[in-house]
Amino acid sequence: MASSTEEQLITITENYETMCWGCGLRLLLPSFAPSYKCGWCGAITSPNKLKCDRNYFRWRRLRDLCFVSVLFVFMLFVICGGLWAVWPVVFSISISCGVFHSIIAIILSIATISFFSLAAFQCAGKPPTIIWGSYPAVGKGDLENYTFCQYCSKPKPPRAHHCRSCRMCVMDMDHHCPFIGNCVGAANHRHFVCFLTSAVISTVYVSIMSAHAGLHIWPPLTYRSLEHFNGFSSDMAWRAVREVIFALLRSAVFLSARGLVLVYLFISSVSVEIGLSVLLWQQLCYIYEGKTYLTHLSSQTSDEDGKRDCQNFARFFGFPHFISRFLPNVRDTQKRHKK
Ligand SMILES: [Zn+2]
Numbered sequence: 629m630a631s632s633t634e635e636q637l638i639t640i641t642e643n644y645e646t647m648c649w650g651c652g653l654r655l656l657l658p659s660f661a662p663s664y665k666c667g668w669c670g671a672i673t674s675p676n677k678l679k680c681d682r683n684y685f686r687w688r689r690l691r692d693l694c695f696v697s698v699l700f701v702f703m704l705f706v707i708c709g710g711l712w713a714v715w716p717v718v719f720s721i722s723i724s725c726g727v728f729h730s731i732i733a734i735i736l737s738i739a740t741i742s743f744f745s746l747a748a749f750q751c752a753g754k755p756p757t758i759i760w761g762s763y764p765a766v767g768k769g770d771l772e773n774y775t776f777c778q779y780c781s782k783p784k785p786p787r788a789h790h791c792r793s794c795r796m797c798v799m800d801m802d803h804h805c806p807f808i809g810n811c812v813g814a815a816n817h818r819h820f821v822c823f824l825t826s827a828v829i830s831t832v833y834v835s836i837m838s839a840h841a842g843l844h845i846w847p848p849l850t851y852r853s854l855e856h857f858n859g860f861s862s863d864m865a866w867r868a869v870r871e872v873i874f875a876l877l878r879s880a881v882f883l884s885a886r887g888l889v890l891v892y893l894f895i896s897s898v899s900v901e902i903g904l905s906v907l908l909w910q911q912l913c914y915i916y917e918g919k920t921y922l923t924h925l926s927s928q929t930s931d932e933d934g935k936r937d938c939q940n941f942a943r944f945f946g947f948p949h950f951i952s953r954f955l956p957n958v959r960d961t962q963k964r965h966k967k
């Protein structure tokens with residue numbers, strides 16, 4: 629037992645020589661150091677070996693392609709199906725009403741498809757190229773808090789994360805979204821949030837219009853035994869509700885193809901709308917906190933507070949200074965209360 633503890637003591641105190649990946653300088657480190665920071669260039673080295681992100685890469689791209697195709701076909705169906713099913717009803721009310729709704733539909737369609745394309749096909753945020761590897765070229769503090777990406781074999785800036793689906797490091801990565809087949813990062817985060825906003829407004833509009841048009845062309849309802857409902861009790865109310873549902877189902881048999889498209893449009897737009905609203909709300913909360921999804925996950929343990937501010941929206945969307953002045957500054961009001 630004594631000899632084993634001696635051996636342990638010897639191995640713990642033993643130093644070893646290694647090289648900084650950032651500037652190439654030799655460093656003498658204690659053997660228990662899991663990771664170390666170079667005193668010259670500031671780069672952090674961990675003893676991890678090189679990793680490969682080629683495994684399942686094709687499957688991930690295929691999954692993304694399927695999701696993007698399904699979303700694109702759905703958007704086209706909502707636009708074309710909506711035009712075909714809703715427009716006759718809208719124009720039957722009045723020509724000015726039809727023109728008004730045509731303009732709204734064109735604006736929403738162009739905005740949603742444009743923001744989708746910008747979020748999906750723009751590079752999510754490539755880290756800047758930086759000189760690394762040799763001492764005279766790398767100056768003091770040039771690679772401050774940089775780590776080495778074990779997948780790309782390149783320096784990784786402090787706010788970057790490696791995405792195995794995109795096979796690259798992404799600046800300010802929020803998450804990899806299979807529906808746009810791209811990462812959401814520094815370069816396309818704004819477009820992604822604009823796409824979500826536009827999609828939520830569009831689906832709300834589609835659900836209202838399809839419900840309105842559906843009620844217009846719905847076949848007449850035939851009630852069977854409503855004359856027997858005299859007085860009010862919970863049993864009577866339940867039977868009345870059941871009779872209304874059955875009447876709707878009976879009349880739905882005589883629904884035209886246009887009516888069926890409207891029913892599908894209503895159900896699908898309401899369900900997509902609920903999902904997207906939750907996602908948009910989550911995104912707006914993170915922006916308000918000045919975080920991304922990944923920094924939110926990493927800060928859950930370290931409990932960083934005091935950064936919640938409406939000015940974060942101004943910074944995120946790049947509002948001009950005269951607009952951001954009108955947004956309430958939470959930090960200022962908190963300070964004033966403390967005083
Ligand atoms: Zn170094």
Ligand SMILES: [Zn+2]
Pocket residue numbers: 777778779780781784789790791795796797
């Ligand atoms: Zn990487």
Ligand SMILES: [Zn+2]
Pocket residue numbers: 791792793794795803804805810811812
């Ligand atoms: Zn990605």
